[in-house]
Amino acid sequence: MDFRLTEDDEMIRTTVRDFARKEIEPIADELDQNEEYPFEILKKLAALGITGLTIPEEYGGSGGTFFQWCLALEEISYACAGTATILDTSWGLAAHCINEWGNEEQKKRFLTPLAKGEKLGAFGLTEADAGSDPAAAATTAVKDGDSYILNGTKVFISNANEADIHVIFATRNKSLGHRGMCAFIVEKGTPGLSIGKQYHKLGIRAAHNAEIVLQDCRVPAENMLGPEARGFSVALSTLDGGRAAIGALSIGIAQAALDAAVKHTKERVQYGRAIAHFQGIQFLIADLATEIEAARLLVYRAASLKDRGQPFTVETAMAKKFAGEVAMKVTQKGIQMWGGYGYMMDSPMQRYFRDAKIMEIYEGTSEMMRLIIARRVIG
Ligand SMILES: Cc1cc2nc3c(=O)[nH]c(=O)nc-3n(C[C@H](O)[C@H](O)[C@H](O)COP(=O)(O)OP(=O)(O)OC[C@H]3O[C@@H](n4cnc5c(N)ncnc54)[C@H](O)[C@@H]3O)c2cc1C
Numbered sequence: 001m002d003f004r005l006t007e008d009d010e011m012i013r014t015t016v017r018d019f020a021r022k023e024i025e026p027i028a029d030e031l032d033q034n035e036e037y038p039f040e041i042l043k044k045l046a047a048l049g050i051t052g053l054t055i056p057e058e059y060g061g062s063g064g065t066f067f068q069w070c071l072a073l074e075e076i077s078y079a080c081a082g083t084a085t086i087l088d089t090s091w092g093l094a095a096h097c098i099n100e101w102g103n104e105e106q107k108k109r110f111l112t113p114l115a116k117g118e119k120l121g122a123f124g125l126t127e128a129d130a131g132s133d134p135a136a137a138a139t140t141a142v143k144d145g146d147s148y149i150l151n152g153t154k155v156f157i158s159n160a161n162e163a164d165i166h167v168i169f170a171t172r173n174k175s176l177g178h179r180g181m182c183a184f185i186v187e188k189g190t191p192g193l194s195i196g197k198q199y200h201k202l203g204i205r206a207a208h209n210a211e212i213v214l215q216d217c218r219v220p221a222e223n224m225l226g227p228e229a230r231g232f233s234v235a236l237s238t239l240d241g242g243r244a245a246i247g248a249l250s251i252g253i254a255q256a257a258l259d260a261a262v263k264h265t266k267e268r269v270q271y272g273r274a275i276a277h278f279q280g281i282q283f284l285i286a287d288l289a290t291e292i293e294a295a296r297l298l299v300y301r302a303a304s305l306k307d308r309g310q311p312f313t314v315e316t317a318m319a320k321k322f323a324g325e326v327a328m329k330v331t332q333k334g335i336q337m338w339g340g341y342g343y344m345m346d347s348p349m350q351r352y353f354r355d356a357k358i359m360e361i362y363e364g365t366s367e368m369m370r371l372i373i374a375r376r377v378i379g
Helices: 007-034 039-047 066-079 081-101 104-115 174-180 228-267 279-307 313-343 348-360 366-378
Strands: 121-124 140-144 147-158 165-171 181-187 193-198 209-220
Touching: 007 039, 007 066, 007 081, 007 348, 039 081, 066 081, 066 228, 066 279, 081 104, 081 121, 081 147, 081 165, 081 181, 081 228, 081 348, 104 165, 121 147, 140 165, 147 165, 147 181, 165 174, 165 209, 165 228, 174 181, 174 228, 181 209, 181 228, 228 279, 228 313, 228 348, 279 313, 313 348, 313 366
Parallel strands: 121 165
Antiparallel strands: 140 147, 147 209, 165 181, 193 209
């Protein structure tokens, strides 16, 4: 597989890199410390066309590829993984599944404002007793005339508080298991939809997470996303793309941590020499650089397969698992190379380390990715 970047790919990567290094990186620590949601940055990313990058032109986007989306996310995550998480959730999950599963009317009404960055999206799948096993979801959808009445609570939802457009998964019959699941578009302000507990997190603190509470929330039947019995497919197919994107976020964090580690080892003098001269440090840097490159290639392969319309469930699981674990390893070793300075809250390494951990958890844990991979390998 050839991953040479086209002129357009290069242009998008350079544009996003320049923007992220100039506008996001300098304020990333502040956003993290204050748990501040980067509204202004999102507006500027919308003006750059990043929010609508993969959305067709007829719905206000620029019709780019998923590969380009991953390139953009990698660059944004290099600067701030919290901001990259907001983008992945709103446009990689919510907008993406409306684009893939929505009808013409739904796309015109909901996708276009998302593409233009006028509205934000959230993706509500997880519940207290349905995390790795989303088919166990207990939120109910009961048909009542031309509407469905939703009842239940979604937990940990990124952008819950800020989103205008929520994609919510609910079951119309729990005894049907995953076949009972349906997907709905629920607009902010719909009576019965409210925000519950807000969480404070270890990392990606620029992104906000909260519960979505649905209490007799009446949603017009025309807001059902995809066929009634296919809600689970809506969720899984969307997460397939999301997982490659999380791989891209992971590479961004890992590369930022490695670059910071290399810089430090060239400046830090012990035993009369910069510590980068010691072979123990050099071998570590060589190993980490190689693992980041391997992760990048897995992500690029998964993204390319998606763009070609080929199956990529296993490849995206491999990309997410490997890249997430590489991010964790590089950030942990990065702190080690910074020594005591890396342990201090004013070093850049601690944020990378805290941000990296979620890469092994959300959109399917590393263990779930192993199950997907093992099923293919063992049969
Ligand atoms: C910061 C953050 C943002 C999130 N954003 C969203 C969002 O926007 N939308 C959304 O719907 N969800 C979101 N989530 C939820 C996230 O996807 C889940 O937390 C994740 O899927 C894991 O589910 P869980 O937390 O219930 O863990 P559990 O499923 O309880 O897992 C606990 C542990 O058990 C392991 N485990 C479970 N089953 C098995 C098994 N069969 N074999 C081996 N090991 C197993 C898991 O790998 C894990 O290590 C978010 C979570 C966080 C923390």
